[in-house]
Amino acid sequence: xxxxxxxxxxxxxxxxxxxxxxxxxxxxxxxxxxxxxxxxxxxxxxxxxxxxxxxxxxxxxxxxxxxxxxxxxxxxxxxxxxxxx
Numbered sequence: 001x002x003x004x005x006x007x008x009x010x011x012x013x014x015x016x017x018x019x020x021x022x023x024x025x026x027x028x029x030x031x032x033x034x035x036x037x038x039x040x041x042x043x044x045x046x047x048x049x050x051x052x053x054x055x056x057x058x059x060x061x062x063x064x065x066x067x068x069x070x071x072x073x074x075x076x077x078x079x080x081x082x083x084x085x
Contacts, residue, residue, distance in 0.1 A: 002042040002044060003042070003043045004040060004042065005018050005040070006018065008043045008047070022041070027057060028061065028064075029049055029057075030043065030047050031047065032047060
């Protein structure tokens with residue numbers, strides 16, 4: 001069953017804010033990773049909070065970038081962009 005963030009908060013032993021849950025999602029601390037549906041995250045009712053070390057989280061983010069490509073695309077060199085007419 002899929003839960004919204006407010007429904008997921010009600011399943012936690014201690015109440016957290018919606019923004020905290022969003023931060024945890026972006027940091028990859030909830031397994032399995034919630035899905036973004038429109039403007040709302042949907043979280044499996046069996047999802048758990050994973051207390052990972054900073055090194056492990058950095059490794060996960062790097063793996064996601066490698067497998068999915070750069071999320072934001074190539075950045076333009078602003079210095080070169082200003083110098084060219």
